[in-house]
């Protein structure tokens with residue numbers, strides 16, 4: 001039976017994107033970020049595809065995600081960085097998962113596990129999410145030295161995250177990070193991996209690359225920012241979201257469509273019903289705007305996005321039940337993009353792909 005709701009993921013595109021990013025930043029190492037189910041693409045399949053493209057590291061947010069990677073038999077270097085007190089640090093260390101550590105308190109907790117923990121000390125250089133605050137750096141680094149000398153931890157990395165708040169702020173953060181590196185070295189730490197940049201910083205600022213860059217969105221072929229042209233960099237979107245048309249109706253001018261009649265047909269038109277809705281991650285904010293391609297003709301969502309379905313105004317185009325409706329994919333195939341949907345919903349491409357729901361079948365092609 002054909003899938004009703006389908007995300008087709010081209011794993012070769014992920015492999016190619018990682019190869020492309022590696023070439024761009026060489027000799028700097030690349031961490032492929034596969035958190036949040038690989039930005040909706042599937043964490044395990046994305047991880048494997050990224051490793052085939054030469055990713056040196058994998059990155060995830062939390063330990064549940066990290067254990068899933070290890071549970072799939074992937075033994076590549078792996079970093080997880082978002083933890084609550086009492087997280088399963090001991091189990092993580094035994095599973096050879098490196099831990100991002102964001103405070104002296106957390107460092108003590110990680111150091112208390114029975115085996116030597118490999119840690120990446122995180123400093124806050126201005127994003128003001130996690131990471132040790134400037135005033136805490138010295139104490140944080142000194143505590144790390146004590147634990148390292150006692151064999152409880154090994155400081156493999158020192159890292160931070162950019163706010164991508166503009167070139168001037170990026171430069172400030174790069175400077176702050178360099179100061180943190182110098183301070184860490186002055187107290188005797190020798191982290192072999194200093195890392196700061198995610199996709200945007202890695203692409204825009206060679207001076208932000210240090211020893212490793214952590215790439216998420218760009219490895220899936222999408223742009224991290226409006227002023228980065230992913231296609232010009234040779235990146236290929238990996239995911240296509242589609243469904244078959246399940247009903248076609250010819251209606252007269254003035255007909256209202258979907259809840260609240262937020263849409264009235266301007267002329268006699270053909271409406272195609274597509275079984276993807278906000279239950280599948282299609283943003284309701286894209287009501288009356290989201291683009292959908294059927295047989296090479298792009299129509300717009302007519303009326304409100306519902307939980308399970310959208311109606312697409314196809315004008316006088318030829319549409320039949322069973323035709324494939326593509327919401328977004330690779331623009332070289334003349335279909336709308338995740339960026340088009342982001343614009344329609346006033347959000348970012350990250351959210352468009354990451355929110356694709358669990359009812360949508362992921363099919364992997366290479």
Ligand SMILES: Cc1ncc(COP(=O)(O)O)c(C=O)c1O
Pocket residue numbers: 033081161197198199200214215216217218224
């Ligand atoms: C700490 C950290 N590093 C790297 C990334 C990857 O970012 P991007 O998808 O912009 O490359 C993220 C994603 O949000 C992150 O939280």
